[in-house]
Amino acid sequence: MTFNIAIDGLTASGKTSIGYSLAKRLNFNFIDSGLFYRYLAYYNINSTNFNQHTYDNLINCSNLSAFYSLDISQKASELSKDKEIRTLINQEIKKLTKKKGFVVVG
Numbered sequence: 001m002t003f004n005i006a007i008d009g010l011t012a013s014g015k016t017s018i019g020y021s022l023a024k025r026l027n028f029n030f031i032d033s034g035l036f037y038r039y040l041a042y043y044n045i046n047s048t049n050f051n052q053h054t055y056d057n058l059i060n061c062s063n064l065s066a067f068y069s070l071d072i073s074q075k076a077s078e079l080s081k082d083k084e085i086r087t088l089i090n091q092e093i094k095k096l097t098k099k100k101g102f103v104v105v106g
């Protein structure tokens with residue numbers, strides 16, 4: 001695979017739905033960048049040592065119900081305003097998608 005596909009758009013415009021279907025159809029991997037913020041928020045709220053966790057297990061996941069509670073949504077939104085966190089997540093996604101063959105939505 002020699003390329004990746006990025007899909008951006010307004011909130012609730014269907015990025016995840018179309019991106020996930022597209023990835024399945026093309027046999028690409030799927031990444032929902034919003035889920036990365038939610039994952040970080042989950043560990044922030046639960047005070048778990050985040051260093052023990054990697055983002056790899058978020059590949060090909062969509063709408064993980066545990067990450068869509070109100071408190072996680074609010075914490076993810078708060079964390080996403082932090083420049084360092086944005087840089088960290090962008091770097092992680094760049095690392096994960098180096099191999100190509102990804103649909104990334106966000």
Ligand SMILES: Nc1ncnc2c1ncn2[C@@H]1O[C@H](COP(=O)(O)OP(=O)(O)OP(=O)(O)O)[C@@H](O)[C@H]1O
Nearest residue numbers: 009010011012013014015016017018019034105106
């Ligand atoms: N083509 C479509 N027609 C009607 N409803 C749709 C369509 N695509 C997605 N939806 C619905 O719209 C809602 C938002 O879709 P989705 O989660 O894919 O959007 P999103 O852009 O990824 O949202 P967010 O910005 O919150 O991450 C969902 O309830 C989904 O089922």
Ligand SMILES: Nc1ccn([C@@H]2O[C@H](COP(=O)(O)O)[C@@H](O)[C@H]2O)c(=O)n1
Nearest residue numbers: 033034035037038073076077080105106
């Ligand atoms: N590229 C992105 C994606 C998401 N965010 C923030 O993460 C929160 C959760 O995203 P969802 O798409 O799962 O709702 C959301 O509140 C955004 O603030 C972002 O900053 N950049």
